Amino acid sequence: MTTLELDGVTKTFGAPDAGGVVAVDDVSLTVDDGEFLVLLGPSGCGKTTTLRMIGGLETPTEGVISFDGTEVNEVKARNRDVAMVFQNFALYPHMNVSQNLGFGLRRENEDRSSEEIIDRIEAVAEMLEIEGLLDNTPAALSGGQKQRVALGRAIIREPRLFLFDEPLANLDASLRKTMRTEIDELQSEVGITSVYVTHNQEEAMSIGDKIAVMNDGRLQQLGTPSEVFNEPSNQFVAQFVGSPDMNLYEGTLTENGDVYRVNVGITEFDLPSGLVQAGDDVLDVVVGFRPQDLFQSRTRQTGGPKIEADLRVVEPLGTEAILYGETEGRAIRATDTQFHDLDEDQSVTLSIAPEHIYLFDANTEELLKGRLMTEREDTGVGEVEVRDGAGAEVRDG
Amino acid sequence: MAADTTDPAEEFGSNRSWLYDTTPGFYLRKVLIWGTTLGLSTFILFPLYWMVVTAFKTTSEIQQIPPTVVPETPSLEGFRLVVESSLAAGGFDSFLGWDISSAIDIDVLLLIANSLKVAVGAGLIALVFGTIAAYVLSQQEFRGKNAIMSLLLASLMFPGTAIMVPEWELISTLNLFNSHLALILIYGAMTAPFVVWLMKGFFDDFPDSILDAARMDQCTPYESFRYVIAPMAVNSLIASFIFAFLLAWNELVFALTLLNQSKFTVPPGLLTFVQGFNTQWNVVAAASILVSLPVLAGLAYIQRYFVQGLTGGAIKG
Amino acid sequence: MSYADQALSSYERALGRVPDGVRVYLPILPVLALVGVFILYPIAQAIWTSFTDKHLLRPDEAEFVGVENYGEVWTNPQIHEVLWNTFVWVSVGSIAAIVIGFVLGWLLHEKLPYTSVASAIVLVPWVLPRVVGASIWKFMFGGSQGIINELLVQLGVIDDYVVMLGSTELSLWPPIVGMVWRLAPLFALLTLTSLKGIDRQLYEAARMDGATPWEQFRYVTLPMMRYNLVIGFLLMLIYNIRNFSMVWVMTRGGPGVSSSTLPVMIYRAAFVDFQVGFASALSMLLFAVLLVFSYYYIQVYDKIRGEF
Numbered sequence A: 001m002t003t004l005e006l007d008g009v010t011k012t013f014g015a016p017d018a019g020g021v022v023a024v025d026d027v028s029l030t031v032d033d034g035e036f037l038v039l040l041g042p043s044g045c046g047k048t049t050t051l052r053m054i055g056g057l058e059t060p061t062e063g064v065i066s067f068d069g070t071e072v073n074e075v076k077a078r079n080r081d082v083a084m085v086f087q088n089f090a091l092y093p094h095m096n097v098s099q100n101l102g103f104g105l106r107r108e109n110e111d112r113s114s115e116e117i118i119d120r121i122e123a124v125a126e127m128l129e130i131e132g133l134l135d136n137t138p139a140a141l142s143g144g145q146k147q148r149v150a151l152g153r154a155i156i157r158e159p160r161l162f163l164f165d166e167p168l169a170n171l172d173a174s175l176r177k178t179m180r181t182e183i184d185e186l187q188s189e190v191g192i193t194s195v196y197v198t199h200n201q202e203e204a205m206s207i208g209d210k211i212a213v214m215n216d217g218r219l220q221q222l223g224t225p226s227e228v229f230n231e232p233s234n235q236f237v238a239q240f241v242g243s244p245d246m247n248l249y250e251g252t253l254t255e256n257g258d259v260y261r262v263n264v265g266i267t268e269f270d271l272p273s274g275l276v277q278a279g280d281d282v283l284d285v286v287v288g289f290r291p292q293d294l295f296q297s298r299t300r301q302t303g304g305p306k307i308e309a310d311l312r313v314v315e316p317l318g319t320e321a322i323l324y325g326e327t328e329g330r331a332i333r334a335t336d337t338q339f340h341d342l343d344e345d346q347s348v349t350l351s352i353a354p355e356h357i358y359l360f361d362a363n364t365e366e367l368l369k370g371r372l373m374t375e376r377e378d379t380g381v382g383e384v385e386v387r388d389g390a391g392a393e394v395r396d397g
Numbered sequence B: 001m002a003a004d005t006t007d008p009a010e011e012f013g014s015n016r017s018w019l020y021d022t023t024p025g026f027y028l029r030k031v032l033i034w035g036t037t038l039g040l041s042t043f044i045l046f047p048l049y050w051m052v053v054t055a056f057k058t059t060s061e062i063q064q065i066p067p068t069v070v071p072e073t074p075s076l077e078g079f080r081l082v083v084e085s086s087l088a089a090g091g092f093d094s095f096l097g098w099d100i101s102s103a104i105d106i107d108v109l110l111l112i113a114n115s116l117k118v119a120v121g122a123g124l125i126a127l128v129f130g131t132i133a134a135y136v137l138s139q140q141e142f143r144g145k146n147a148i149m150s151l152l153l154a155s156l157m158f159p160g161t162a163i164m165v166p167e168w169e170l171i172s173t174l175n176l177f178n179s180h181l182a183l184i185l186i187y188g189a190m191t192a193p194f195v196v197w198l199m200k201g202f203f204d205d206f207p208d209s210i211l212d213a214a215r216m217d218q219c220t221p222y223e224s225f226r227y228v229i230a231p232m233a234v235n236s237l238i239a240s241f242i243f244a245f246l247l248a249w250n251e252l253v254f255a256l257t258l259l260n261q262s263k264f265t266v267p268p269g270l271l272t273f274v275q276g277f278n279t280q281w282n283v284v285a286a287a288s289i290l291v292s293l294p295v296l297a298g299l300a301y302i303q304r305y306f307v308q309g310l311t312g313g314a315i316k317g
Numbered sequence C: 001m002s003y004a005d006q007a008l009s010s011y012e013r014a015l016g017r018v019p020d021g022v023r024v025y026l027p028i029l030p031v032l033a034l035v036g037v038f039i040l041y042p043i044a045q046a047i048w049t050s051f052t053d054k055h056l057l058r059p060d061e062a063e064f065v066g067v068e069n070y071g072e073v074w075t076n077p078q079i080h081e082v083l084w085n086t087f088v089w090v091s092v093g094s095i096a097a098i099v100i101g102f103v104l105g106w107l108l109h110e111k112l113p114y115t116s117v118a119s120a121i122v123l124v125p126w127v128l129p130r131v132v133g134a135s136i137w138k139f140m141f142g143g144s145q146g147i148i149n150e151l152l153v154q155l156g157v158i159d160d161y162v163v164m165l166g167s168t169e170l171s172l173w174p175p176i177v178g179m180v181w182r183l184a185p186l187f188a189l190l191t192l193t194s195l196k197g198i199d200r201q202l203y204e205a206a207r208m209d210g211a212t213p214w215e216q217f218r219y220v221t222l223p224m225m226r227y228n229l230v231i232g233f234l235l236m237l238i239y240n241i242r243n244f245s246m247v248w249v250m251t252r253g254g255p256g257v258s259s260s261t262l263p264v265m266i267y268r269a270a271f272v273d274f275q276v277g278f279a280s281a282l283s284m285l286l287f288a289v290l291l292v293f294s295y296y297y298i299q300v301y302d303k304i305r306g307e308f
């Protein structure tokens, strides 16, 4: 089917020199045939614009977009054979569900027989379980039903590419989870190359084969969900992915024989030098602890640095809780399943395994050390636990 | 608000007013409100009532002094005379074996036909040109856009009396004097800005994503318009047309100055009749009702859009 | 699938040949042309004519006479009475229409049932063909069988029927009454619409703050409606000052010029006396006033758009 390639794609709105907005800045990426790519980033970072350029609703200012190696920059949306699902569904209000579904088919080929169209409408309606709604107008549908119709409108044409622009953002939380699974399953079923835009990192983690993290129009990282979680290319990605937010502390890194000594004020610890790709002897760094990696000492021995913290708030989330604490005037967040006996204002000892600690260069914000170290088990820092898909376990943020 | 120390009950008492919180005040308000309602309703509605009852009076009852408030012998004489005189003016001496002799010199049916021709023509011109312009004004940013919108809004304020003299000169220069085409063009020019404002409001509220969806569904711009925009716009389009139609139907000044009697539309035709000697008011009232019917039907349809159209969308509910 | 069929439709190709900066103006052109030719050009033309002694029956012999016509506007024996009439008409007519319309709109919103039906009925005077409305009032004010005379006699205000439309002292008033009848419904509808637009929660908040009904009206309703009221006020002024049909149908501006307003005088100057040059100069006067009102109308309009 279709391999999608973006090469140095830039989009500027307005005159570039006279206060124009650079919405997308030099983005290059490849989506393989049948792959599900998620574009993830905060709102305003250029995700929608990227998607619209792929769909042909906008033309890139610079760079090349190609489908299977053919440049499509100048090809109009209607000739690209691409389908898109919009955030607000964008169903035609004056048509009933069945007309909404059939509209694209009819436009694609005026000579198509009504029977064929009806057959396909029925097939899609069955797949999406909206057979009973075919005669309703969009106004009479619930949010979830509208979403299904919008999906159906995209699927029915069996396009080369699916584009989704935050399709779940307008649904309520529980519906969002079910629809997310359904979209995932549907895409695997039809196997059509897809690009999916969201600002919700949890959604991205759970649905994407690959995630492209964007910020400020620039591509930050392209990788699998676990790569993005465990080896974020920089501080922005590390902070954006995962919930609750990563704890970040400024500190220094000093070479000390075959270990690096890291001093973060609230604690101090050694890391085997093999783990860290640092050039200089002394370096300003930012240290990151994922709240999921911080455990109470009484729960689990991690063998890593210990941090004394005064609990301020315990926020239960069912089986576990987020612990909000303070240590030497700095905030710290952790999650733990043993929280029922904790009092707010009591003090706890938290610790983290050295292999779970993230290190960033404080000047460039680039990653010095990530979380996954499967290939470095010879460093002797104890057993490395590789929880596959650990990143996908994060909770709704 | 009073200081914190105030006893709440006392404060409550001080907030009470005679008009709102006492029984006599309550009745006084009731009386005032119903009195006002009655007075204003009478002022607004009585003339309409008077038109209707007059239309159903006989010619002799019309001349009674004092006038009768309720017709003593309700009759269709007024309507009959209107139709007869039209037929007579149309050259029929008898119609289906029924002898027609009319002393009344007003051909209401011809007036209506003329007005229809002018109003439909002007309505269509305004609708087509206005809608196209509104679409671009709504969707695109370009130099001079605000100036154009202000110009159109201002032009809504001017038509009629301020330009009747130069308009007359222009039409004479164009050799369009005493032609319905002249009125169609002028009314089109007067109402197109209306349509622009109304339709621009529609397009401004039109969700972009629907158009994007149409593009993704492989529509050419024409197909987007034909299958998506037009069906969604149909109510606003009808409303726009009715607005334009009504203005053309009601306009007096240009019709009076740019046409000869032979081509008169309803307003100048009726005017001539009303100002003639020995006006038969039951006939006038009957004719008035006939020419008002299309207007009232239109009103029922466009009520929702009325304020928006009148004020260029400045006041919305 | 190949992209060989990237075909543009023919009109897209045609449009593509128009320079970018110009293309966007094309669709606006027909409207601008219509308005330009039939509204703006006549205005420009009138400016020129107002400096000539053009006569309707001898339009080709017009000669440039400078500001003579404007001089006549000052010296014309009738103009002062007409201007005074116009002033009375516009101020009394507008104020009455606004007060009545506001109360009516408020009643429709607050007190009366079936608001949408009721407001449609109230609106009838405004949409009725102007000549029809004016004819009704002419009939009602009639000197021999007029119901209003009868009413006044019954009420004991007058002893016997008075020919109001034919009296130099009274003839100005009946058309004003007719005009108020026509405009008040419009103002009522504007009031109703803007009252509907006020968020109910504001009143609830005001009540929580201890506001009496009067205070709610004074500090919530009026401020929320202020621009809409100004728009309505300007519309009333504009409609009143440019009105022609109500006067012309009822009195033709007479007797003498006792009920003439500026538009009526223009009409008479041009089409009764055939003094087109002089009529054009009068038009300029009317035009200037309308220009001022329109300017404010647009100002307020822009403010409102800025607010929402």
Ligand SMILES: Nc1ncnc2c1ncn2[C@@H]1O[C@H](COP(=O)(O)OP(=O)(O)O)[C@@H](O)[C@H]1O
Binding pocket: A013, A014, A021, A022, A023, A041, A042, A043, A044, A045, A046, A047, A048, A049, A050
């Ligand atoms: N049509 C447009 N005109 C001007 N600026 C735009 C337009 N569309 C998007 N932008 C700007 O481009 C940036 C990226 O927008 P968008 O792609 O919608 O972000 P996202 O979808 O990630 O929230 C934003 O700063 C936005 O304001």
Ligand SMILES: [Mg+2]
Binding pocket: A044, A047, A048, A049
């Ligand atoms: Mg977006």
